[in-house]
Amino acid sequence: MRTTTVSERERHEQASETLARLEREFTGESLFAQPGTGRREVVVARDLTRVYGKGDAAVHALAGVDIDITEGRLTAIMGPSGSGKSTLMHILAGLDQPTGGRVSIDGVEITRLKEKKLTQLRRDKIGFIFQSFNLLATLTADENIVLPLSLARRRADEAWRRTVIEAVGLQDRLTHRPAELSGGQQQRVAVARALITRPAVLFADEPTGNLDSRTGGEVLDLLRRSVDEFGQTVIMVTHDANAASIADRVVFLKDGRIELDEDRMTRDAIYDTIKNLEVPR
Numbered sequence: 001m002r003t004t005t006v007s008e009r010e011r012h013e014q015a016s017e018t019l020a021r022l023e024r025e026f027t028g029e030s031l032f033a034q035p036g037t038g039r040r041e042v043v044v045a046r047d048l049t050r051v052y053g054k055g056d057a058a059v060h061a062l063a064g065v066d067i068d069i070t071e072g073r074l075t076a077i078m079g080p081s082g083s084g085k086s087t088l089m090h091i092l093a094g095l096d097q098p099t100g101g102r103v104s105i106d107g108v109e110i111t112r113l114k115e116k117k118l119t120q121l122r123r124d125k126i127g128f129i130f131q132s133f134n135l136l137a138t139l140t141a142d143e144n145i146v147l148p149l150s151l152a153r154r155r156a157d158e159a160w161r162r163t164v165i166e167a168v169g170l171q172d173r174l175t176h177r178p179a180e181l182s183g184g185q186q187q188r189v190a191v192a193r194a195l196i197t198r199p200a201v202l203f204a205d206e207p208t209g210n211l212d213s214r215t216g217g218e219v220l221d222l223l224r225r226s227v228d229e230f231g232q233t234v235i236m237v238t239h240d241a242n243a244a245s246i247a248d249r250v251v252f253l254k255d256g257r258i259e260l261d262e263d264r265m266t267r268d269a270i271y272d273t274i275k276n277l278e279v280p281r
């Protein structure tokens with residue numbers, strides 16, 4: 001029996017090696033674990049450009065961005081107004097197509113997908129949190145939270161649903177509609193809605209932009225915990241040095257390019273960096 005087990009394992013290893021090699025040949029790089037880290041790159045973007053408009057009026061919103069996002073980390077994207085943060089996020093999330101370059105999410109190149117497949121991929125692999133919460137006014141908190149599953153005709157895993165609801169602390173608000181919730185509570189519903197599908201990556205665009213600093217802090221704590229406790233991968237666009245200081249990595253854009261890319265930064269270091277970036281060249 002023992003020999004069978006070993007040979008099965010060998011076969012399995014051979015199969016994974018073949019798969020990894022094929023994938024490298026297809027994509028020119030491995031999307032599997034990075035050597036030494038045991039972690040994968042969930043989002044891989046190469047040479048992204050995005051031009052709005054034509055001729056003299058053309059705006060180069062992204063002017064050649066390469067970025068890899070490692071799983072289970074919280075990455076903040078910062079930069080002056082107009083530097084390309086929203087453009088980058090929309091392209092990474094498959095909400096907009098780049099003019100040039102490519103993006104893979106969880107090993108799937110999204111820049112080549114047709115709209116239907118792309119919609120499906122967004123539904124299955126991506127979670128969103130917006131500055132303006134974007135909850136459905138006619139649904140209760142609970143219905144809003146499970147909406148992505150209802151849309152995909154998937155049933156909620158009860159244990160996971162309870163875990164998520166407890167994590168966001170909304171146990172006694174589940175039957176309330178958005179208008180009956182505070183801003184902070186509404187954003188917590190949005191966080192739960194984003195986590196319920198266990199997305200490969202969660203995108204947050206200015207998640208604390210409409211909140212006071214205390215409730216904003218609660219939402220940031222939640223995002224941080226989703227990374228630490230559930231291994232969630234999070235990409236957050238923010239103007240707020242305080243928000244970015246909870247990140248494992250801070251990427252600064254300027255004029256559509258990555259200007260600085262640093263691991264964990266203090267609030268003061270982030271603040272100084274922003275000040276320097278805002279000085280016109």
Ligand SMILES: Nc1ncnc2c1ncn2[C@@H]1O[C@H](COP(=O)(O)OP(=O)(O)OP(=O)(O)O)[C@@H](O)[C@H]1O
Binds near residue numbers: 079087
């Ligand atoms: N739909 C569009 N048409 C034309 N130009 C656009 C469009 N969207 C964005 N831009 C331009 O592209 C550049 C990058 O915009 P983007 O919204 O990505 O910046 P941002 O970093 O998110 O800024 P903010 O911090 O103000 O949200 C800006 O110069 C902007 O004016």
Ligand SMILES: [Mg+2]
Binds near residue numbers: 085
């Ligand atoms: Mg923006």
